[in-house]
Amino acid sequence: MDLSRFPRRRYTLSPTPLEFMPNFTRALGGPQVWIKRDDMLGLAPGGNKTRKLEFLVADALAQGADTLVTCGAPQSNHCRITLAAAVREGLKCRFVIEERVPGSFQRDASGNHFLFRLMGVEAITVVPAGTNMREAMQRVADEVTAAGRKPYIIPGGGSNALGGLGYVACAQELQQQFFEQGVRIDRVVVGSGSSGTHGGLLAGFLGNRIDMPIVGIGVSRDPADQDPLVHQEAQAVADLLGLDMKVPREAVLSFGEYWRPKYSVPNAAMVEAVQMLARTEAILLDPVYTGKVMAGLIGLSRQGYFRRDENVLFLHTGGAPALHVYEAQLLGEAPVVG
Numbered sequence: 001m002d003l004s005r006f007p008r009r010r011y012t013l014s015p016t017p018l019e020f021m022p023n024f025t026r027a028l029g030g031p032q033v034w035i036k037r038d039d040m041l042g043l044a045p046g047g048n049k050t051r052k053l054e055f056l057v058a059d060a061l062a063q064g065a066d067t068l069v070t071c072g073a074p075q076s077n078h079c080r081i082t083l084a085a086a087v088r089e090g091l092k093c094r095f096v097i098e099e100r101v102p103g104s105f106q107r108d109a110s111g112n113h114f115l116f117r118l119m120g121v122e123a124i125t126v127v128p129a130g131t132n133m134r135e136a137m138q139r140v141a142d143e144v145t146a147a148g149r150k151p152y153i154i155p156g157g158g159s160n161a162l163g164g165l166g167y168v169a170c171a172q173e174l175q176q177q178f179f180e181q182g183v184r185i186d187r188v189v190v191g192s193g194s195s196g197t198h199g200g201l202l203a204g205f206l207g208n209r210i211d212m213p214i215v216g217i218g219v220s221r222d223p224a225d226q227d228p229l230v231h232q233e234a235q236a237v238a239d240l241l242g243l244d245m246k247v248p249r250e251a252v253l254s255f256g257e258y259w260r261p262k263y264s265v266p267n268a269a270m271v272e273a274v275q276m277l278a279r280t281e282a283i284l285l286d287p288v289y290t291g292k293v294m295a296g297l298i299g300l301s302r303q304g305y306f307r308r309d310e311n312v313l314f315l316h317t318g319g320a321p322a323l324h325v326y327e328a329q330l331l332g333e334a335p336v337v338g
Ligand SMILES: *Cc1c(COP(=O)(O)O)cnc(C)c1O
Pocket: 047, 048, 049, 077, 078, 157, 159, 191, 192, 193, 194, 195, 196, 197, 198, 219, 286, 289, 290, 317, 318, 319
């Protein structure tokens, strides 16, 4: 599959490492756990949104935009990385933040909120839970236009067909690494939220004939709600690539529950996962996404979902700045709900 016909900006110099985690594997008692370090992508610090933005920002520049407008929840990694890309390209950046938990957006909080201000976000509009984000972003874009400038709207999580190409590129990068490193992976575990990562990777695997099941762990929804989103995203990406393929519904698989009690709210299994990775491999997960996704991998392992000798790849999608928002809970010095 030829991605070179899509304009792309480059924010990461080389492939992110694909590594075995011997200490964590021993602590877990199997399966054999590998990690793809997409937390080491570029952009202050990078994460899965970096890959999507390579294509989205290239499109914005091709259209002559001078301002990126996007949206997210409080402590959004996507907003931070979009802002970082804007800074690199000499663009302005504005956010619409949806307060999914009322009162949760504090401008002067640490973590990503600190980074929003440090990197110089132009404006943040805070809206209540349930707001139509597409309309809210359009209103911000209209203000930018009224000021004689040119906005470009990036959907939440950067998850549209174009953004999904970032994870098609990741699929191709992985395929090359499997070959060069002589690694045989049986299954991939990935976080599933706005679904550009899960759906894009699935389209990339199907399009490149990489025959490897993807296990999604929902970070905000159970499978009944999540799987259709992922399927739709994978199909949209496949269509953009001109693959002339119907994405099989049974290729989409996810597990729910691990995100509870609520999106972004800590639970005990997440705390265990974050501590375990930090203390066995010195790898920093995050409390909102990768901590819960790793809790899913740990939970499924303990239920015997994987064979002990199976090679399972965990896709690390970034997010470490939010660790600082939950320091007390992560150290076991404050209660967690779940
Ligand atoms: C956004 C995000 C995810 C979820 O990825 P989607 O493509 O939105 O499904 C996972 N991990 C981290 C750290 C994120 O910031």
